[in-house]
Structures are given as C-alpha cells and as structure tokens.
Amino acid sequence: MKVNKLVKMAVAVAVAFHMTNARAASYQLNDYSVTGLGRSYAGVGIMGDDYSAIAYNPAGMTLMKKSGVQQVFNMIGVKSDAYKIGGANDGEKGKMDFWQPVPAGFAQYNVNDKLFLGAGIYAPFGLKTKYKSDWFGNEAAILSKLDIVDFNVSAAYKFNQHWSFGVSGIMRYIYGRMTQKFTPTTLGSTEQGDINFNVHGWSKTAAFGLMYEHNENTRFGVSYRLRSAQTAKGTFKSKHPTIGMLNSMDHAWANPDLPETVTFSAYHRYKDLGFSGTARWTHWTSSFPNFTIYSDSLLFKPTGEKNTNYRYKNTWTLSGGLDYYYCKNLTFRLGAAWDQSPTNGAERRTIRIPDSDRWWMSVGASYMKNNWQVDVGYAHLIAKTAKALDKETPDVHAKYKHTQSNIFGVQLQYKF
Numbered sequence: 001m002k003v004n005k006l007v008k009m010a011v012a013v014a015v016a017f018h019m020t021n022a023r024a025a026s027y028q029l030n031d032y033s034v035t036g037l038g039r040s041y042a043g044v045g046i047m048g049d050d051y052s053a054i055a056y057n058p059a060g061m062t063l064m065k066k067s068g069v070q071q072v073f074n075m076i077g078v079k080s081d082a083y084k085i086g087g088a089n090d091g092e093k094g095k096m097d098f099w100q101p102v103p104a105g106f107a108q109y110n111v112n113d114k115l116f117l118g119a120g121i122y123a124p125f126g127l128k129t130k131y132k133s134d135w136f137g138n139e140a141a142i143l144s145k146l147d148i149v150d151f152n153v154s155a156a157y158k159f160n161q162h163w164s165f166g167v168s169g170i171m172r173y174i175y176g177r178m179t180q181k182f183t184p185t186t187l188g189s190t191e192q193g194d195i196n197f198n199v200h201g202w203s204k205t206a207a208f209g210l211m212y213e214h215n216e217n218t219r220f221g222v223s224y225r226l227r228s229a230q231t232a233k234g235t236f237k238s239k240h241p242t243i244g245m246l247n248s249m250d251h252a253w254a255n256p257d258l259p260e261t262v263t264f265s266a267y268h269r270y271k272d273l274g275f276s277g278t279a280r281w282t283h284w285t286s287s288f289p290n291f292t293i294y295s296d297s298l299l300f301k302p303t304g305e306k307n308t309n310y311r312y313k314n315t316w317t318l319s320g321g322l323d324y325y326y327c328k329n330l331t332f333r334l335g336a337a338w339d340q341s342p343t344n345g346a347e348r349r350t351i352r353i354p355d356s357d358r359w360w361m362s363v364g365a366s367y368m369k370n371n372w373q374v375d376v377g378y379a380h381l382i383a384k385t386a387k388a389l390d391k392e393t394p395d396v397h398a399k400y401k402h403t404q405s406n407i408f409g410v411q412l413q414y415k416f
Helices: 002-019 058-063
Strands: 068-084 093-110 115-122 126-130 143-158 163-182 193-215 218-225 231-239 248-254 260-270 273-283 291-295 305-308 315-325 330-339 358-369 372-383 386-388 398-415
Touching: 058 115, 058 143, 058 163, 058 193, 058 218, 093 126, 163 231, 193 248, 193 291, 330 372, 358 398
Parallel strands: none
Antiparallel strands: 068 093, 068 398, 093 115, 115 143, 126 143, 143 163, 163 193, 193 218, 193 231, 218 260, 231 248, 248 291, 260 273, 273 315, 291 305, 315 330, 330 358, 358 372, 372 398, 386 398
C-alpha cells in the first residue's frame, strides 16, 4: 500500500513538472494555491485545507491528516494603458493586454502522525510585460520575461499538540528573456534592428517554518525563505536588415539575486466562520539594488555591460480572509489584500517592470466528496496609476493608467 502511494505521488509530481512553465505579470508571486486564492492568500501555510504548506510554511504540513496530491492551475490576465510623456508624440498610447498560465503541483506522504514528507513545484517569482513591436518605446523594451521555478522537497515534524517545525530544500531554475529594437544612426541607418537576450541557470536555497496550535481552532505560523544568488548564462542576439556587421550571436550572462522573505500567518475558527490573516515582509534592499547584464556583443562596447539601477525598497503584503463552512462538503471564501510595490519612486520605475502598489479582492469555494476536493477561485487586482521616468531611457518616459489583473484558478486534490 505504501509503495502504491509513493508511485502515485511520483506520477503527480512528474505531471506538475511537465506543466510548470511559470509566467506572470508581477515579479513576486504567491499563486501556488487556488484554495488560498479565494481568501487573497490570507493564512497561507497554516490553513490545513490543501497541500500548499509545502511552499508557504512546511510546518503546516502536519495539519493534513492524510497523504495526497494536488494540481494547481491559475490563469492570469493583465491589462494596462501606457501614455508617452514629453517629446515628440506626447500622449501617444501603448498597451499591454495578455494572458499567461501559472501552474503548480504538490505531493505529501505522512510517514506517521509525527513525521511528514512532501514535494512541490511552483513559481515564487515571475515577470512578463509585453508590448506591440511598433509601440513608442520599442527601443527600450518589447518583451520582458522572467520564469523562476522552485523544485522543493520538504519535511515536517510535530513535536507535540502545540508545536510543529518544517524545513524545505529548494533547487531554483531561472530563465530570462528580453527583446527590443535598435536604430544604428551612428552607422548612417534609420532602419530598426532586433535584439534578443536570453539567459538561464540554477541556484539553491532553503525555507524554514514554525507553527503553534493553541487549540484546534486557533493557530499561528511564521516561515522564512532564504535569499538566493542566481548564475544565469545565455546569448545576446542582434539582427539588422541591411548592416551585416550587426548580425551576431554572442555570449551573455547575468547574476541577479532574489530576496529573502518572512511570512506571518494566523487563523481562528468561530462556529461556521474561519478568520485568517497574513503579513509578508520581503527584503529587497539587500538583494536587488540593480540588475546588470553582460555581453561580448558589439552593441555592448566599450564596457561590455548594461546596468539598470532599481534600488528596490523592502515591502509588505497584508491580507485578510473569511471562510464560511456552509456544510461538511462545501466552503465559501472571501479575501482582500494590499500588495506593496518595491519600486522606489517614478525615477526608478522602468517600462520593463512598471510596477506599483496593488489592491486585491477575491472569492472562492471548495467542494469535497470522499477523497476528492475541487477548488475554484477568482481575484481582481487594481494597481495605482504610475509613471516610469527611468533616467536611462529619457526618450520613453511613460504613464501607466487603468492597470488591472484578473486571476482565475482551479485546483484538484486527492487524498489517499
């Protein structure tokens, strides 16, 4: 029986690996659980109603009384209007409007009532911004994409009726791509060429979690995920329709850091209502002051590098949620959240990452039958109007208005 359970878990993780090609419109993601989506990810890691504690707080694995698997599928849509500020064609409009999938998968095996093992594949960070190739800022950015996938193995131990501890070892894969146009006016041409920058690489990191259960209806948790230093290598391609010397493929590399995070969660149930909250702190200042890419390309001469000075600030994400346990098989959810942007003013905001503070509203539901559980969720995010006045691209300053995102999620759980 145990062998059969392990085979099922291995198959589930393999399916998740095949599906996981994480992309999204924001840089730091939280979309590993559709159950959590319905409450704006309040109480993450200590809710005990799905297997996503493996990613959020491994100590919360001890709340799941049965082994099982979970497949998550979120679809994120982003819309934003960009208006040119200053210079020729002041007020010209550009637009972002696209959808991207963000899947995840988890599997957990309960060795006994004290020791719990798990594995997960999910996207803790991600970015995608995409403009039309002929928009007014095409020589600064067209496509920007950052895919980061964590391959996570976790263990949790329940010391007694009050305290649980968990730890996760993480292998992290990063893939980045940036495209834009260029005009070699110094070589006497007014025709635009194309630039395509691609890098990928691996790193290692870890996470730790602690949970205190006052009783079966009240608990608290804290988790800490370490900073990771990435080493990414790839190519820098340039192509021009008439100047052959600009057609090349050269080595390229970058070494971005990803920040450490601390997450605090709380949960309390009173009769048929569950109240949850989460506060997450992200330490951007030590890990993302700037982003430098290097290449041997002729377009990078004479220095061989291009640096973007972000000077990100530390941020908080605050969320609150409500679960209504309608009956044994059916639960409804509501949630709201405030998600602070790390962007440190309009002068540090770029058109590749035109991020600003966001507000969340979400709803969701779960239906349970025998060993199966189906979760659905929806969230609507609205971002503040923001300006991108990056000093490195003075000719493509922009104002972003009507920025919003919609997240639709569906999730399937099976308990053995």
